[in-house]
Amino acid sequence: MTTMTETKSEAVEFSKRASFIELSGRERAIALLDQGSWRELLGPFDRMESPWLVMQNITPQSDDGCIILKGKVDGQPCVVISMEPAFQGGSLGEVSGAKITAALDLACRDSKNGKVTSAVVLLETGGVRLPEANLGLAAVAEICSSFISLRQYAPVVCLSAGTVGCFGGMSLLAGLASYVILTRESRLGLNGPEVIEQEHGIEEFDSSDRKLVWAIDGGEQRYMTGMADVLVKDKVEEIAAALRKVLKAGLPKIHRSTQIDLFRKRIAALNTDQQIDPNTLRQTWKRES
Amino acid sequence: MNAEHTALSERGRRWFTALTGTSAQTSTDPMHPASVLVADTKLADETARFLCVVPNPQARFPMASQGEVGLEEAYALAASVREVIDTHKSGKRRPIIAIVDLKSQAYGRREETAAIYHAAATATDAYATARMLGHPVIALVVGQALSGGFLTHGYQANRILAFDDPGVVIHAMHKEAAARVTRRTVAELDKLAETIIPLSYKIEDFAKLGILHELIKVKNAEQPQVDEIKLVSERLATAVADARQGELDLSVRWTSPSAKSSRHATIAAREAMFVQWDNIK
Numbered sequence: 001m002t003t004m005t006e007t008k009s010e011a012v013e014f015s016k017r018a019s020f021i022e023l024s025g026r027e028r029a030i031a032l033l034d035q036g037s038w039r040e041l042l043g044p045f046d047r048m049e050s051p052w053l054v055m056q057n058i059t060p061q062s063d064d065g066c067i068i069l070k071g072k073v074d075g076q077p078c079v080v081i082s083m084e085p086a087f088q089g090g091s092l093g094e095v096s097g098a099k100i101t102a103a104l105d106l107a108c109r110d111s112k113n114g115k116v117t118s119a120v121v122l123l124e125t126g127g128v129r130l131p132e133a134n135l136g137l138a139a140v141a142e143i144c145s146s147f148i149s150l151r152q153y154a155p156v157v158c159l160s161a162g163t164v165g166c167f168g169g170m171s172l173l174a175g176l177a178s179y180v181i182l183t184r185e186s187r188l189g190l191n192g193p194e195v196i197e198q199e200h201g202i203e204e205f206d207s208s209d210r211k212l213v214w215a216i217d218g219g220e221q222r223y224m225t226g227m228a229d230v231l232v233k234d235k236v237e238e239i240a241a242a243l244r245k246v247l248k249a250g251l252p253k254i255h256r257s258t259q260i261d262l263f264r265k266r267i268a269a270l271n272t273d274q275q276i277d278p279n280t281l282r283q284t285w286k287r288e289s
Numbered sequence: 290m291n292a293e294h295t296a297l298s299e300r301g302r303r304w305f306t307a308l309t310g311t312s313a314q315t316s317t318d319p320m321h322p323a324s325v326l327v328a329d330t331k332l333a334d335e336t337a338r339f340l341c342v343v344p345n346p347q348a349r350f351p352m353a354s355q356g357e358v359g360l361e362e363a364y365a366l367a368a369s370v371r372e373v374i375d376t377h378k379s380g381k382r383r384p385i386i387a388i389v390d391l392k393s394q395a396y397g398r399r400e401e402t403a404a405i406y407h408a409a410a411t412a413t414d415a416y417a418t419a420r421m422l423g424h425p426v427i428a429l430v431v432g433q434a435l436s437g438g439f440l441t442h443g444y445q446a447n448r449i450l451a452f453d454d455p456g457v458v459i460h461a462m463h464k465e466a467a468a469r470v471t472r473r474t475v476a477e478l479d480k481l482a483e484t485i486i487p488l489s490y491k492i493e494d495f496a497k498l499g500i501l502h503e504l505i506k507v508k509n510a511e512q513p514q515v516d517e518i519k520l521v522s523e524r525l526a527t528a529v530a531d532a533r534q535g536e537l538d539l540s541v542r543w544t545s546p547s548a549k550s551s552r553h554a555t556i557a558a559r560e561a562m563f564v565q566w567d568n569i570k
Contacts (some may be wrong), residue, residue, distance in 0.1 A: 051554045055485055057417055060489045061348075068562075070569055093488070098543075098555040102562035105538075128461045130471050134487040135552070137436065137461040138500050138542065141444035144410075145539050149419045152455060170483065175410020190406040190437055191396050199396040200352060216402050227404050257407070257414040260371060264320050264364045267403060272349045276402040 017221060018237045020161050021185060025084030028122055028161070029069045029237045032080055032243055038071025042099050050093045052132045061087045068095035068103050074244050077115055079107050082122040085164040091129035092170060097139020104146035104156075111153035118247050119150055121177075123160040126169015126192065140169035147176050155251050157243065160186040163236060165217070167192040176257050179246040180228040181239065182219030188227075189217040215278040226287035227256075290340060297355055300432040300456070300511060301390030302326065305341040306523060307513035308388070318368065324348060324356075325365040328512040332384060333526035338373050340366060342442055352397030358438040359395035363408035366442055370415035376420060382424040385416070385528045389443040390432030393463065398443040416445035425495040425532035427525055430492075436458045446543070447532035448502035450524060454510035457492040464490055486551055499548025502528055502541075 021029060030038065042048050042063065049060040065087030069080045081100050083090040092100075100121075107117040112275060128136035147156055153176040160166045160183030174180050178263050182188065192208035193216075206212060215221060223231040230242045266285060270276055306312040316327045324345035333494055343417040344356040353359025356365075370385060377383045394400075394409065419545050420426045428434075428443035430451035439459065443449065451457050461467070466476045482489035486497050495502050507517050535541055542548060543555045 098558035102559045106566045133461040171406035172410045175407040189401045205398045257410045
């Protein structure tokens with residue numbers, strides 16, 4: 001376990017006025033929790049590394065690119081799970097996957113026992129780490145299961161600030177979340193534009209067209225079409241405040257991923273003879289409130 | 290489009306038809322797509338719901354016509370599973386059998402624009418919720434089970450069964466794309482997979498990870514034979530009974546005998562997390 005030092009605490013105070021995106025995965029997690037309330041679990045000194053990367057001449061990281069802090073938000077128990085965008089594109093491997101599933105299961109156990117513990121997942125990830133392929137995909141299924149289980153007792157929040165954004169299997173967590181917080185810099189989708197271009201050609205998706213990419217996957221578009229709950233500026237204090245607000249609201253009346261009829265009707269109403277215009281979608285999928 | 294035109298797999302439809310005795314669409318829901326087969330059929334001494342995603346060349350969404358799980362498929366799966374949950378609340382919970390033969394999730398601009406990640410989440414949610422409520426959820430992999438497609442349809446099952454057949458592949462990404470992304474040739478990828486099991490495309494290697502409940506040896510995975518239909522049906526019923534005896538979560542996937550050797554990093558991380566978590570008040 002790592003304990004917080006005085007110098008770190010000062011660094012966090014300073015960063016509250018600063019950009020969230022410029023912070024590392026660990027600093028992001030620290031910035032969201034009450035000062036001095038947290039401890040890191042399976043931190044770098046525990047050296048829980050991927051056993052598969054060295055076999056492929058890839059340097060592993062001693063936290064496997066996944067930071068887990070157990071602490072408090074506004075005095076209430078919360079576990080923050082942060083994907084490190086700078087390690088392997090925030091990808092999910094066997095060890096990072098097991099850390100996340102275990103943390104969610106423990107939050108669920110505590111919540112069931114009366115100590116309601118929410119979870120916040122910072123999604124800066126390209127999805128499954130391909131050098132760990134099948135164990136990464138298996139981990140996504142296990143994380144989803146534990147996320148849904150915890151969601152019965154405590155709110156689960158997904159936050160993607162950018163600049164990696166959230167793609168691949170981990171994007172399912174955003175669909176399952178009680179609340180989704182995004183910035184204009186973030187992107188959220190299942191298949192990244194490059195993958196779609198590789199599969200079906202540039203006519204289907206020109207991944208170099210940044211305007212198009214953000215028009216479809218961008219945080220503002222997801223917010224304006226009702227797929228996210230809060231759109232925040234890239235400011236540490238603003239993001240932390242947004243998190244405190246949704247956690248204070250507690251469990252939503254209905255989770256978005258159970259609203260099947262609403263979305264089926266929306267899909268049935270789309271004209272699929274041509275590409276779907278993102279601006280038109282903002283009108284037809286207009287967010288409530 | 291540069292997507293290669295390969296023959297569409299018929300395995301899913303054939304095994305669905307063989308095991309349920311019907312190929313007809315039984316859903317009365319007008320929004321239900323032709324690509325999601327649903328049937329309620331006897332399995333041993335009870336009724337089970339069978340689900341399968343199949344190719345539909347006439348699909349409304351052009352990138353979801355070859356057996357991919359697209360928007361309509363994911364929402365239809367979610368609705369069909371929720372229907373079982375909502376209509377069989379008392380007594381013995383009805384089993385749900387996911388027959389899996391799918392290329393992947395649908396890769397398309399329409400899909401991303403209309404938030405396919407959310408569609409996938411609704412099906413994942415429905416399957417996981419059914420399992421947690423006590424519906425035995427069994428996946429039977431008869432062909433391909435790739436990537437987000439498998440997350441959406443099959444990977445939330447209590448028990449995963451697969452045919453021991455070269456045409457059966459469970460993987461995070463299809464081989465050509467995985468080689469491209471990791472900057473390797475297909476031959477190099479195959480070579481690496483001989484020592485690094487999670488990279489392998491062979492189902493016998495996947496079985497070593499401890500995630501599968503059972504490999505079923507069939508002589509002809511393409512064409513169901515009468516005696517083998519009976520065998521598979523029996524294995525499904527046994528898996529249902531086994532699921533009813535087990536945990537409602539997915540812990541069997543890291544506590545199984547095979548997982549103990551191949552997923553030791555999962556087990557070590559999990560154990561350490563439990564110790565450290567409880568050391569903090």
